[in-house]
Amino acid sequence: MQTVTSADGTTIAYDRVGDGTAGTVILIGGAFSYREYTTMVELAQTLATDFGLTVLNYDRRGRGDSADSPGVYDVANEIADIAALVEAAGGQAALFGWSSGAALALLAAREVAGVTAVVAFEPPFVVDPKDHVPPKNLADKLHPMIAADKRNKTVRYYMTKAMGMPWLMVSAMRLTPFWKNLAATSNSTAHDWAVMRPFMLGKSLDPADWSEVKVPVLVLTGDRTSPMLTRGAKAAAAALPDATFAELPGVSHNPKISILAPAIGDFLTATP
Structure with a gap:
């Protein structure tokens, strides 16, 4: 390294x-x-x-x-x-x-x-406006979750609200060994949103x-x-x-x- x-x-x-x-x-x-x-x-x-x-x-x-x-x-x-x-x-x-x-x-x-x-x-x-368009207030909810270090909640919120993944799919992922890696990087999703926010408007x-x-x-x-x-x-x-x-x-x-x-x-x- x-x-x-x-x-x-x-x-x-x-x-x-x-x-x-x-x-x-x-x-x-x-x-x-x-x-x-x-x-x-x-x-x-x-x-x-x-x-x-x-x-x-x-x-x-x-x-x-x-x-x-x-x-x-x-x-x-x-x-x-x-x-x-x-x-x-x-x-x-x-x-x-x-x-x-x-x-x-x-x-x-x-x-x-x-x-x-x-x-x-x-x-x-x-x-395309017919595709999943994230909510305009996504950062208003995401940033407090990160500040409170609610990692599991942050993963679920970002995957479903920002990425548009089905809730059931994300819930199933919670049972996999890989979930801990998602949680470990979850607080960085605010940086992803800073990049993507202007370009996910439909x-x-x-x-x-x-x-x-x-x-x-x-x-x-x-x-x-x-x-x-x-x-x-x-x-x-x-x-x-x-x-x-x-x-x-x-x-x-x-x-x-x-x-x-x-x-x-x-x-x-x-x-x-």
């Missing part, structure tokens, strides 16, 4: 995987994800071993070994975290983002010097919001994911100045690394 210090003084922990010559990519997880999550570890190892990439796999603030800024949930801070990681990578790096991490990667690409390319896997943009994405993304972008989705996520991914690709959309066969929102990693690796190693 290594660390960097973000602009506001927050310590961000990361693992450097591989020492390839094909460039560097920073992995950005979504809600409840963290750097030691099996999927993130497998992805980092595969990109390093099979594609010669140097991979920085980090804990977003409030997760794992990274520090937090309790009560301060500003997307600018998470963008600054990524800027510090790009600097640690030598000043240049591509970004891979999953779910809310995909949206964060795209936002960072607008502002962080040295970002060379972005792969955005299923950014959860809600562009409205079309405005290309003007993304015109400053000057790097090549690959937007990915799986053919086994929800139609809402597919609509959001296609909308993102259409709104970005230089983006390609691709659908991966046999892949859901919880991806198969054997299929996802080659799509990422091929794109990044082909992008100067």
Whole structure:
């Protein structure tokens, strides 16, 4: 484990995987994800071993070994975290983002010097009013839960109200061993909401919001994911100045690394 210090003084922990010559990519997880999550570890190892990439796999603030800024949930801070990681990578790096991490990667690409390319896997943009649109007052209820450290309640609330998961599905997850990992990262969901809130309104994405993304972008989705996520991914690709959309066969929102990693690796190693 290594660390960097973000602009506001927050310590961000990361693992450097591989020492390839094909460039560097920073992995950005979504809600409840963290750097030691099996999927993130497998992805980092595969990109390093099979594609010669140097991979920085980090804990977003409030997760794992990274520090937090309790009560301060500003997307600018998470963008600054990524800027510090790009600097640690030598000043240049591509970004891979999953779910809310995909949206964060795209936002960072607008502002962080040295970002060379972005792969955005299923950014959860809600562009159709018929899909699940989170309540406008979500933060008013979420933030007090976090302040009171009501972790189980926070998991249930964020999954059902922000992500739109069925209540029964979330209740069943409460019985699985993985629930403790969800609870452990639950207080970081306010950071996810800070990223996603403007883009889950059931409205079309405005290309003007993304015109400053000057790097090549690959937007990915799986053919086994929800139609809402597919609509959001296609909308993102259409709104970005230089983006390609691709659908991966046999892949859901919880991806198969054997299929996802080659799509990422091929794109990044082909992008100067």
